[in-house]
Amino acid sequence: MLAAMVTPPSRPSAPDAATVADATGCAVPRVRDDACPGALRLHTAADGALARVRIPGGALGAGQAEVFAEAALRLGDGALHLTSRGNLQLRGLREERGAELAGMLGAAGLLPSAAHERVRNIVASPLSGLDGRGHRDLRLWRVELDRLLCESEAVRELSGRFLFGLDDGRGDVAALGADVTLLAVRDGNALLVPAGATEAVRVPGEHAPLAALTAAETFLDLAREHGVRAWRVTDLAGAGGTLVRRIAERARAACGDGTLVPVPEHGTAHGPGPAHGAGPAHGPGSAAGPGPGTGPGPGTGAAGGGGPLPGVVAHPGTATAALSVLAPLGRLTVEQWRLLIRTAREDGAGELRVTPWRGVVVPGLAAGRAPRALAALADAGLVTEPGSPWRGVGACAGRPGCGKALTDVRADAAATLGERRPGQEDAWEGSGRDGGGVLPVYWSGCARRCGHPHGTHVEVVADVDGYHVSVVGPPHAGASGVEAAGAAASGAGTAGAGTPGTEAAHAGTPGAEPSVGRRASESRPGPVPFGDSASLAAAVAAARAVRPGGRRGSPRRPTPQTDTTTR
Numbered sequence: 001m002l003a004a005m006v007t008p009p010s011r012p013s014a015p016d017a018a019t020v021a022d023a024t025g026c027a028v029p030r031v032r033d034d035a036c037p038g039a040l041r042l043h044t045a046a047d048g049a050l051a052r053v054r055i056p057g058g059a060l061g062a063g064q065a066e067v068f069a070e071a072a073l074r075l076g077d078g079a080l081h082l083t084s085r086g087n088l089q090l091r092g093l094r095e096e097r098g099a100e101l102a103g104m105l106g107a108a109g110l111l112p113s114a115a116h117e118r119v120r121n122i123v124a125s126p127l128s129g130l131d132g133r134g135h136r137d138l139r140l141w142r143v144e145l146d147r148l149l150c151e152s153e154a155v156r157e158l159s160g161r162f163l164f165g166l167d168d169g170r171g172d173v174a175a176l177g178a179d180v181t182l183l184a185v186r187d188g189n190a191l192l193v194p195a196g197a198t199e200a201v202r203v204p205g206e207h208a209p210l211a212a213l214t215a216a217e218t219f220l221d222l223a224r225e226h227g228v229r230a231w232r233v234t235d236l237a238g239a240g241g242t243l244v245r246r247i248a249e250r251a252r253a254a255c256g257d258g259t260l261v262p263v264p265e266h267g268t269a270h271g272p273g274p275a276h277g278a279g280p281a282h283g284p285g286s287a288a289g290p291g292p293g294t295g296p297g298p299g300t301g302a303a304g305g306g307g308p309l310p311g312v313v314a315h316p317g318t319a320t321a322a323l324s325v326l327a328p329l330g331r332l333t334v335e336q337w338r339l340l341i342r343t344a345r346e347d348g349a350g351e352l353r354v355t356p357w358r359g360v361v362v363p364g365l366a367a368g369r370a371p372r373a374l375a376a377l378a379d380a381g382l383v384t385e386p387g388s389p390w391r392g393v394g395a396c397a398g399r400p401g402c403g404k405a406l407t408d409v410r411a412d413a414a415a416t417l418g419e420r421r422p423g424q425e426d427a428w429e430g431s432g433r434d435g436g437g438v439l440p441v442y443w444s445g446c447a448r449r450c451g452h453p454h455g456t457h458v459e460v461v462a463d464v465d466g467y468h469v470s471v472v473g474p475p476h477a478g479a480s481g482v483e484a485a486g487a488a489a490s491g492a493g494t495a496g497a498g499t500p501g502t503e504a505a506h507a508g509t510p511g512a513e514p515s516v517g518r519r520a521s522e523s524r525p526g527p528v529p530f531g532d533s534a535s536l537a538a539a540v541a542a543a544r545a546v547r548p549g550g551r552r553g554s555p556r557r558p559t560p561q562t563d564t565t566t567r
Contacts, residue, residue, distance in 0.1 A: 032430040034231050036160030038118040039105055046341040046403035048076065053110060054117060057124035057142035057166065058354035059281055059445060063344045065213055065352050067108040069334045069341070073099055080337050082120045082330040084394075085163065085307035086123050091401060113150040118160035120146055123176060125168040127308050127324075128353040130363050132316045134168030136184035136205065141166050145209035154217045159231035162219075172306060176356060177454045180232040183264070191261065194219075194247065196240055198258045201248045207461035215247045222246065239560040245524040306455075307357030308438075309386045312370045323348075323369040326383035328390045329410055330358035336380050347373050358394065359383075364420045376405050389417050397449045405445025406462040407530055413443045413460075419537035431524055438544050439471065447487030458543040460536070467529035469539040 030127040036052075037043035043050045049326040053068075061070075066090055073082055077092030093101065100557050105111045122145060129137035145164060149155055165178030174193075183191040183200075190208035190546040192215055220242055230236055236243060240505060244260070251258030269553040308324040315321060323343070327336070342358055344352050349364025365373060396402065398409035441458040444450065452459065456473035528535050 001201060014225060020488050033229070034159040034161055037117060038160060039111060040092065040098070040102055040114060040117055042095065044095070045091065045397070045401055046399075047092050047397075047401040049098065051090045051093060051098070052083065052120075053088050053090070053105060053211065054120040055087050055110075055354055056120050056122040056146040057138070058126060058356070059124075059139075059142065061351045062350045062352070064108045064110055065337070065341045065344075067104055067110070069337050071101055071104055071339075072334050074344065078334055080332045080334070082332065082354055084356055084358065084453070085121060086126070086354045086356045087121075099257050111148075115156050116146065116152075118148055118152045119158045119162070121160070122146060122163060122164045122166065123178065123356045124166040125173050126172055126353045126361045127170075127313060127322065127357075128166075130315055131313050134170045135186050136188075138166045138168050138184070140183065140211050140427050145212055148213045149216075152213060152217065153222060155213070157220050158216060161231045161277065161366045162216065162233075164216075173356070175306060175455060178361070179219070180212050182212055184208075189257075191264070193263055194240070196237065197244050198263055199244050199262050201244065201251050202257045202259040202261050203251050203257055210510050211247075211251050211255050211258075211406055214250045217269040218247050218250055219243060236240075243330075248294050253520060260270050274339075283482050300344060304333060307355050307359060310359070310384045310388065310391065312374055314367065319368045320363075320366050321365050323365060323370060323374050323377065323384075324355075325360060325362075325374075325377050326359040326388070326391060328355070328381070328383060329393070329395050329413065332360075333381075336377075339377065346456070355405065375553055376408070392438065393417070393443075394451065394453065395443035396445050398445040402445060404448060406464065407445060409443040409445045409460075409462060412467075412530070412533070412536070414541060415533040416537045419533040428550050439512075441544050443539055458540060460540060462530075466532075467528045467536060467539075469536070469543050470525050471543050493507070 029541070035043070036195055037050055038051045039051050041096070042051075062260075067078055068090070072078055072090055075097045076090040077094050079091070080092060081089040090101070102114075108115075110208065111117055122142060124138045124142050125134060126163065129136055163176075163178040163180075165176055165181040166175045166318065167181060167183045169184045169186070174183055177195060180193075181193045183193060184205065185191060188205045190203050190205050190206070190211070192203055192211050193200045194215060201211065215547050217232070220237055222236060224241065226236070228236065233240075234241070248258040248260050286293055301505040310324050310326050311325050313322040326342075330338075340352060340362060343365075344350055344362050347365045347369050347427050348362045351363055355361060362373075366508040367438065393413060395409045395413050396405065398411075399404040399407055415530065439456060439458050440451050440453050441460060442449075443460045443462075444452065445462050447461060447463065449459065459470055459472050461468050461470075528539055
């Protein structure tokens with residue numbers, strides 16, 4: 001059976017934490033193996049076992065998607081849970097059904113290598129090749145990188161949290177803080193940017209997947225040399241310059257180019273921005289003006305959580321379109337999921353793309369049929385309008401699914417949306433006042449904050465005295481109005497499912513890693529009592545409407561976090 005084929009990766013015994021810190025500058029020395037769940041390594045939550053199935057680039061054929069529907073009904077809680085890495089989670093499983101689930105996934109081609117199933121963490125621009133934007137259709141990169149990972153014995157040692165990002169040049173995935181980001185540029189090359197780096201490695205576009213594999217293997221080699229048990233690239237903070245230079249050397253040998261160049265102007269310590277050196281990608285008939293290309297455009301939304309906006313996504317110059325929808329709080333019923341599958345089969349190209357923003361894209365519809373199909377998805381309860389108050393709202397599993405949660409955060413989030421008052425529209429709908437956008441908001445059932453977003457956002461965190469509402473951002477955020485609260489030490493992704501590891505999918509789990517590098521721009525002076533939906537709505541609305549450069553708040557002491565269940 002597939003379940004019996006997986007053997008935990010062997011790792012050196014943990015060195016003394018002080019020795020590790022002195023040798024590498026490691027922000028958070030890891031003293032244990034990561035407990036990130038997978039399809040073959042289940043996590044036990046309060047509502048049963050949880051399986052996290054990696055979907056490289058979020059791409060699924062309709063037949064593969066149907067396997068998840070069957071598994072959710074037969075083995076799980078009857079729902080599918082989308083993660084912040086474009087993966088799928090099944091909850092409420094009985095431990096003894098794990099082998100049966102593995103067999104179903106294997107028969108559908110969803111487990112090409114049992115030994116690599118937790119390593120296939122690949123996110124990709126979900127609208128690549130569908131809307132005329134970006135510099136490259138990423139499908140070949142995605143397929144080739146997955147193949148190379150599954151053939152590499154070395155990368156079996158990667159943590160289940162290590163993340164690869166493929167960005168077609170629009171800057172959406174580059175903002176997610178992947179450990180290794182490949183950014184397509186207009187001249188056909190790619191920039192490889194390790195997390196936290198100030199320099200990128202230029203490689204030929206056709207060899208970009210090989211360069212990403214080389215970067216991951218180089219990371220493992222460097223960690224081994226320093227005697228460090230590292231889960232993420234940021235765990236080697238003190239050796240970051242060495243890592244980039246060594247990747248460049250190996251890329252020159254393997255790929256024919258490995259020139260070091262500055263990280264793109266719009267990049268941050270958490271990921272590059274739009275394409276380097278070539279400016280925005282230009283649309284048809286435009287020699288130099290802005291057009292389809294880098295940065296959020298008509299099909300993507302930086303406000304409300306980023307990613308594709310809900311609605312019909314047109315492909316200029318063609319008669320086709322795609323549909324983009326969001327799942328409220330990342331949860332889909334089997335009926336909703338099967339409607340998406342039918343839409344893909346009957347009206348589309350037979351493909352679904354799960355996005356890192358807990359949405360689904362259905363490509364390949366005839367443009368004339370797209371509005372009718374979108375209306376049917378709206379009738380089924382999916383988010384299909386950019387102005388929906390659900391856009392940008394996320395939550396961990398909370399009670400009763402997570403034993404560590406203090407309250408049912410998902411019910412509280414829904415109740416708060418129902419308490420919206422006149423005059424708060426800008427904080428909940430559309431792009432916010434002046435078109436500037438609203439911040440995403442994330443509800444956490446405890447201080448672990450499983451599944452929290454990567455960038456600046458409003459957090460609503462349950463504590464023993466009620467909810468605490470504040471605006472937080474990454475430690476090196478370039479936005480004004482965000483106060484420093486400490487040095488970055490996370491190295492954990494977002495999770496969201498009550499599971500250990502990097503992506504939570506709503507559940508709270510073991511194996512979470514501490515993170516102390518968050519900064520707050522505004523903090524509510526006191527907690528909001530549980531059950532006071534009206535006060536919560538007012539507090540969240542006030543915080544959510546704040547944009548970078550707005551009111552400044554006092555820095556607060558960062559709280560340890562974990563990245564386990566929603567990724």
